[in-house]
Amino acid sequence: MKQSKMLIQTLREVPKDADVVSQQLMMRAGMIQKLAAGIYDYLPLALRSIRKFEQIVREELARDGCQELLMPTVQPAELWQESGRWSFYGKELLRFKDRKNAEFCLGPTHEEVITDIVRRNVRSYKQLPMNLFQVQTKFRDEIRPRFGLMRGREFIMKDGYSFHVDDADADRGYWEMFNAYKRIFARLGVKFRPVEADSGAIGGSFTHEFHVLAGSGEDGILSCDSCDYTSNVEKTQAPRLAAPDHGEAFPLKPRHFATPGLISTPEQIAAFKDDVHDGLPSHQATKFYLFRGSWEQESEPGDPTKYVGVVLRSDHEVNPVKVKNAVGAGTLELVEVAEAEVFCGAKSGFLGPLPADGTPFATHRAAVRMLVDVSLEGAVNLTCGANATDFHHFGFNPARDLLKPVFTDVRLAQEGDLCPRCGKGHFQAFRGIEVGQVFKLGTKYSKAMGCVYLDEHGKENPMVMGCYGIGVTRTVAAAIEQNFDADGIIWPWAIAPYQVHLLDLDPGNPEVRAVADRLEQDLEAAGFEVVHDDREGLSPGAKFKDADLLGFPLRAMVGSKGLKDGVVELKDRRTKEVQKLKPEAMVAAVAEARDRILKELEVQGGR
Ligand code: ATP
Ligand code: MG
Numbered sequence: 299m300k301q302s303k304m305l306i307q308t309l310r311e312v313p314k315d316a317d318v319v320s321q322q323l324m325m326r327a328g329m330i331q332k333l334a335a336g337i338y339d340y341l342p343l344a345l346r347s348i349r350k351f352e353q354i355v356r357e358e359l360a361r362d363g364c365q366e367l368l369m370p371t372v373q374p375a376e377l378w379q380e381s382g383r384w385s386f387y388g389k390e391l392l393r394f395k396d397r398k399n400a401e402f403c404l405g406p407t408h409e410e411v412i413t414d415i416v417r418r419n420v421r422s423y424k425q426l427p428m429n430l431f432q433v434q435t436k437f438r439d440e441i442r443p444r445f446g447l448m449r450g451r452e453f454i455m456k457d458g459y460s461f462h463v464d465d466a467d468a469d470r471g472y473w474e475m476f477n478a479y480k481r482i483f484a485r486l487g488v489k490f491r492p493v494e495a496d497s498g499a500i501g502g503s504f505t506h507e508f509h510v511l512a513g514s515g516e517d518g519i520l521s522c523d524s525c526d527y528t529s530n531v532e533k534t535q536a537p538r539l540a541a542p543d544h545g546e547a548f549p550l551k552p553r554h555f556a557t558p559g560l561i562s563t564p565e566q567i568a569a570f571k572d573d574v575h576d577g578l579p580s581h582q583a584t585k586f587y588l589f590r591g592s593w594e595q596e597s598e599p600g601d602p603t604k605y606v607g608v609v610l611r612s613d614h615e616v617n618p619v620k621v622k623n624a625v626g627a628g629t630l631e632l633v634e635v636a637e638a639e640v641f642c643g644a645k646s647g648f649l650g651p652l653p654a655d656g657t658p659f660a661t662h663r664a665a666v667r668m669l670v671d672v673s674l675e676g677a678v679n680l681t682c683g684a685n686a687t688d689f690h691h692f693g694f695n696p697a698r699d700l701l702k703p704v705f706t707d708v709r710l711a712q713e714g715d716l717c718p719r720c721g722k723g724h725f726q727a728f729r730g731i732e733v734g735q736v737f738k739l740g741t742k743y744s745k746a747m748g749c750v751y752l753d754e755h756g757k758e759n760p761m762v763m764g765c766y767g768i769g770v771t772r773t774v775a776a777a778i779e780q781n782f783d784a785d786g787i788i789w790p791w792a793i794a795p796y797q798v799h800l801l802d803l804d805p806g807n808p809e810v811r812a813v814a815d816r817l818e819q820d821l822e823a824a825g826f827e828v829v830h831d832d833r834e835g836l837s838p839g840a841k842f843k844d845a846d847l848l849g850f851p852l853r854a855m856v857g858s859k860g861l862k863d864g865v866v867e868l869k870d871r872r873t874k875e876v877q878k879l880k881p882e883a884m885v886a887a888v889a890e891a892r893d894r895i896l897k898e899l900e901v902q903g904g905r
Pocket of ligand 1: 407438440447448449450451453455732733734735767768769770771772773
C-alpha cells in the first residue's frame with residue numbers, strides 16, 4: 299500500500315490537550331482525532347489495530363463456544379426500570395426522549411438487553427449453559443473523560459454474558475472466561491496481570507480485573523512476591539497487625555496534649571509532650587475520617603444519619619472502598635472539611651471520634667456508624683483528636699470509649715506488607731490499566747427480570763449469570779502505554795496496524811523506485827502487511843522520523859547509496875538492530891525477524 303495515498307497525517311508537535319503517551323502518540327501518528335470530549339474518530343491505522351485485537355478476542359472466545367450477536371446501542375428505559383438500575387445508575391447513563399416522549403438511554407453496558415433476549419428465547423436446562431457476546435460501541439458520560447482512548451465517553455467494548463443452571467456451573471464458566479482472557483492478553487503480547495478486584499456497584503461475589511502493567515496506569519496493584527495473590531489495592535487485604543504494646547490501660551485524659559498551630563500528623567506526634575513523654579510513636583496516635591454514605595437514595599449534605607466515622611493508626615491510610623463495603627453503602631465520599639468542622643466543633647487537624655459536648659456530633663452520636671481499623675483492636679492508651687481546636691485526648695481506648703465500634707480491615711495495604719494469604723511473601727506494587735474484567739453476577743438480573751429456565755423436573759429456576767468485558771479501544775491504547783520510546787510507538791506484532799514500513803529514500807530515482815515496488819509486491823505476496831512510503835519531496839530523515847513514530851515492528855529501507863553496493867536494509871523497531879542484505883533476501887529476512895519476535899513473546903509467556 300502506497301503511503302502517498304493513505305490517510306496518515308503525522309504531527310511533529312505534541313497536541314496541547316493530550317495528557318498521556320498513548321493519546322499523544324496516537325494523535326501524532328494520525329491514528330485518532332478528537333471530535334468532542336471523550337469522543338474520537340478512529341482513522342484507518344487505529345481501526346486496523348482495533349480490528350486485529352477484536353479478531354484475537356473472537357478467535358479465543360470461539361474456542362470456548364461463545365456466540366457473537368449484536369445488540370442495539372439505544373435501549374428503552376423500561377428494561378432498566380425492571381432491573382432497578384434506571385434510578386440507581388448515576389449520570390454516566392446518558393438518557394433522552396424520543397419524539398413520542400418515550401425514555402431511552404445509550405447503553406453503557408448490556409446486562410438488561412441480554413437478559414431480555416435470553417428470557418425470550420431460552421426455556422430449558424437442555425439449552426444451557428450459553429455464552430453470548432458482542433463487540434460494540436458503548437457510551438458512558440464519564441465525569442472526566444481523559445487520556446484519549448483510555449477513558450473515553452464513546453468506546454468499543456467486547457461484552458459477554460453467560461447463563462447457567464446453577465452456581466457451580468456459573469463458577470466453571472467464570473474460570474473458563476478467566477482462562478480465555480489470559481490467552482487473549484498473552485496473544486496480544488503485553489505484560490499483564492489478572493488481579494482480584496472489588497465487585498463495586500454491580501454486586502456479586504467474585505471478580506477479577508485484567509491489567510496491562512504500565513507506569514501511567516490509574517490503578518494500584520499489589521502482588522505477593524511468594525504466592526499468587528495479586529489484587530487491586532482497592533481490595534487488597536491488609537495484614538492484621540498486632541496491637542502495639544502501650545502499657546497498662548489508663549483512663550481517658552481529655553485534651554491532654556496541646557499542639558497549637560500544628561496540623562500535620564508527624565508534627566503533632568513529635569510535639570505530644572508531658573511529664574513522661576517527649577513525642578509519641580506514630581502507631582500510638584490515631585487519625586479520624588468522616589465519610590458520608592448513600593444507601594437507598596442519594597444523601598444530602600449535613601445529614602448525620604449518613605455519616606461514617608473511621609479511626610486508623612496515624613501511620614496507616616484509609617481505603618474508602620473497604621469502608622464503603624463494610625457499611626454496605628451504594629456510594630461513599632469524604633465529608634467536606636467545612637461541614638466536618640461544624641459537625642465536630644473544631645478545626646481540621648483536631649477532629650476525632652469522641653464527640654465534644656454541645657456539638658452536632660454529640661447530639662447525633664448514636665447515628666454515626668463508627669469503624670475502627672482491625673489493627674487497633676485491643677490497642678489502648680492512644681491519642682485522638684479532641685474535637686477542640688489545638689487539643690488531642692490521650693489514653694483513648696477504642697473498645698472502651700466508642701459507642702458500638704466495628705473493628706474491621708479499612709486500611710490501604712502497602713508495598714512491603716506481609717502477604718496475609720501465604721504469610722510468607724511481601725507485597726510488591728505495580729501500576730496497571732484495567733483492560734478487562736470477569737464478573738460472576740449470580741441471579742441479580744435473572745431474578746429481577748424473570749429470566750428463568752425449566753429444570754429436568756419441570757420446575758422454574760432463575761438462571762445464574764456471569765459477565766465479561768474487555769475494553770477494546772482502551773486495550774490498544776494500553777499496549778502503547780507499555781510499548782513506546784522517545785521516538786514513538788513500538789507496536790506489539792499482533793496488533794501493529796501494518797508489520798513492515800518500506801521506505802523509498804530516493805523516490806525520484808527510478809532504480810530505487812523499481813526495487814522498492816518489487817519489495818512491496820514480494821512482501822505482500824508473502825502475506826506481510828506493508829506501508830510503502832513512496833512520498834516525494836521528503837528527506838530520508840523525515841521519513842525515518844515518521845517511521846519511528848508510527849512504530850511498525852520492521853522497517854525496510856531502499857536508497858540509492860545502498861543500491862550502489864547492491865544492498866537494502868532491514869531495521870527492528872524495538873532493538874534498533876540493522877541488517878544489510880541483498881534485495882532478494884528481504885522476504886526471508888522479514889520472515890525470520892517475525893519468527894524471532896513471536897518466539898521472544900512465547901519465551902516471556904506473552905508478557
Ligand atoms: P473503570 O473502572 O476504568 O471506569 P469499569 O470497571 O467501570 O472501568 P467495566 O464496566 O468493567 O469498566 O467495563 C469493561 C471494560 O471496558 C473495562 O475493563 C475497560 O477496559 C473498558 N472501559 C470502561 N470504561 C471505559 C472508558 N470510559 N473508556 C474506555 N474503556 C473503558
Ligand atoms: Mg471494571
